[in-house]
Amino acid sequence: MAENEIKFDDEVDITDVVCPVTFVKVKVALEEIDAGQILRVRMNDGEPVQNVPRSVKDEGHQILKLMKNDDGTYNLFVRKTCE
Amino acid sequence: MAAIDYAALKKGGFMRQKQKGFFSLRLGVVGGQVTSEQLNAVMKVADTYGKGYIHLTSRQGIEIPFINIKEIEEVKAALAEGGIAPGVCGPRVRTVTACQGNEVCPNACIDTEEMAQELSSRYFGRELPHKFKLGVTGCQNNCLKAEENDLGIKGGLAVKWIEEKCISCGVCEKTCRNDAIKISDGKISIDYEKCNNCGRCAFTCPADAYETTEGYFVYFGGLFGNTINKGTPLIPFIKDRETVLRVCDAAITFFKENAKPGERFKFTIDRAGEEALKEKLMEAYNG
Numbered sequence: 001m002a003e004n005e006i007k008f009d010d011e012v013d014i015t016d017v018v019c020p021v022t023f024v025k026v027k028v029a030l031e032e033i034d035a036g037q038i039l040r041v042r043m044n045d046g047e048p049v050q051n052v053p054r055s056v057k058d059e060g061h062q063i064l065k066l067m068k069n070d071d072g073t074y075n076l077f078v079r080k081t082c083e
Numbered sequence: 084m085a086a087i088d089y090a091a092l093k094k095g096g097f098m099r100q101k102q103k104g105f106f107s108l109r110l111g112v113v114g115g116q117v118t119s120e121q122l123n124a125v126m127k128v129a130d131t132y133g134k135g136y137i138h139l140t141s142r143q144g145i146e147i148p149f150i151n152i153k154e155i156e157e158v159k160a161a162l163a164e165g166g167i168a169p170g171v172c173g174p175r176v177r178t179v180t181a182c183q184g185n186e187v188c189p190n191a192c193i194d195t196e197e198m199a200q201e202l203s204s205r206y207f208g209r210e211l212p213h214k215f216k217l218g219v220t221g222c223q224n225n226c227l228k229a230e231e232n233d234l235g236i237k238g239g240l241a242v243k244w245i246e247e248k249c250i251s252c253g254v255c256e257k258t259c260r261n262d263a264i265k266i267s268d269g270k271i272s273i274d275y276e277k278c279n280n281c282g283r284c285a286f287t288c289p290a291d292a293y294e295t296t297e298g299y300f301v302y303f304g305g306l307f308g309n310t311i312n313k314g315t316p317l318i319p320f321i322k323d324r325e326t327v328l329r330v331c332d333a334a335i336t337f338f339k340e341n342a343k344p345g346e347r348f349k350f351t352i353d354r355a356g357e358e359a360l361k362e363k364l365m366e367a368y369n370g
Binding site: 045049050053054057058062063064065066067074076 | 258
């Protein structure tokens with residue numbers, strides 16, 4: 001599946017921060033969209049990609065896809081499932 | 084006054100202090116859990132009979148220092164009111180330690196507290212040729228340091244991919260820290276040689292596409308005192324509780340039957356031979 005096949009409503013880049021601010025930034029971004037909308041999260045390889053998806057899941061949101069970008073970062077697509 | 088029976092006192096958790104006539108009283112704690120009712124009793128004893136403080140031991144125990152030998156019976160009675168009793172020292176099965184386990188911790192794969200209670204009710208205080216320490220940790224993070232113990236247990240999850248549930252999101256491949264998961268053409272393959280049963284793939288999967296079975300790694304002969312030795316996993320990953328208990332029985336029986344007085348399990352294993360122990364453990368493993 002190519003990246004442009006997943007539509008998203010908002011995006012956040014967490015490649016400029018480290019744990020635990022990575023997840024804090026994602027949480028804030030999720031608060032700013034409505035339930036049902038999709039957030040694209042750009043993150044670094046390594047610890048963020050190992051841990052952020054789990055944190056998102058534990059908050060009750062729905063993970064749709066993780067995709068690798070050409071620059072080595074990853075995009076995680078998350079559907080907000082609750083307010 | 085009659086001569087003091089130090090061995091009997093030590094057996095009952097009273098640790099002789101430098102100060103003549105005073106003991107540091109070790110309490111019986113299982114899996115590091117202490118109720119507020121017990122804490123209240125401990126507080127009263129420390130205030131009334133000790134010096135108003137306690138010492139936390141390296142193995143999740145509580146000691147109340149400066150207990151006067153003449154007041155032992157009153158101290159025991161005061162503790163009993165709060166539902167807590169003296170622990171043990173000397174050549175016997177010691178405090179069973181545990182992390183908080185999967186009742187509380189999101190990373191834990193097993194119910195460590197339940198296992199610690201079971202091990203403690205089976206073995207705590209049992210007379211052996213030397214001290215014998217048991218510890219239970221919930222996952223590969225190893226907060227409870229399983230391999231430090233004469234017999235240490237570490238929880239894990241055996242995982243199996245369920246194709247019908249998978250949404251091919253790709254998260255598990257990156258979540259795995261051991262590079263055991265590969266996705267190609269929407270299919271997942273798990274290299275079980277690399278999988279360390281940490282359970283992260285299953286915990287992270289947004290579609291519950293991993294079937295999990297709780298299990299146990301068991302390590303034998305750990306020491307962290309005068310000699311330091313990391314416990315060895317002599318048997319395969321165990322997938323049921325009854326087998327773990329049979330294996331523990333076999334290990335403790337082996338120690339009782341083969342150890343010289345004052346010899347820790349590691350040195351018994353070295354002297355009697357790892358193969359001899361392994362044979363007994365595998366008998367228990369195979370039921």
